[in-house]
Amino acid sequence: MGLNLNDKKVVVAEVSAKVATAQTIVVAEYRGIQVSHLTQLRAKARAQGVYLRVLKNTLARRAVEGTAFSSLAAEMSGPLIYSISDDAVAAAKVINDFAKTNDKLVIKAGNYAGKSLDKAGVAALASVPSREVLISQLLGLMLSPVSSFARGLAALSAKKEAEAA
Secondary structure (H helix, E strand, O other): OOOOHHHHHHHHHHHHHHHHHOOEEEEEEOOOOOHHHHHHHHHHHHHHOOEEEEOOHHHHHHHHOOOOOHHHHHHOOOOEEEEEEOOOOHHHHHHHHHHHHOOOOEEEEEEEOOEEEOHHHHHHHHOOOOHHHHHHHHHHHHHHHHHHHHHHHHHHHHHHHHHHO
């Protein structure tokens, strides 16, 4: 049985709230995927903080209407699963990683910060390291000169002590 008007309004409001804070939306066709595999996908998405939902396309179009993601409306046809995340990379990474292991999940499109992405664009976005990894790489780069200087001073003091003895 379909949703009544009030239920539809609730769904659109919920999805609109997620879209309002989102940085990335990825849309994939899930035709022919077993329920157990979809359950695994949802568990992975939940662990990464990604909002994953199967929606009626008309409701999804209403939710993205007037937002930076409105260009996705042209891609909304067929049985789709919507992956929405506040993290720039998480939605693309969850869907792309799952699509590698399950050929029945077909990535149709994505949108990152108002820019439309095709399948290759979603894969490229998914290959970007997470925020935490990027921060640790940056800190490692920043600490490198300091630690090299400290090692140089330690070697110099060891050399002076060896000469004095």
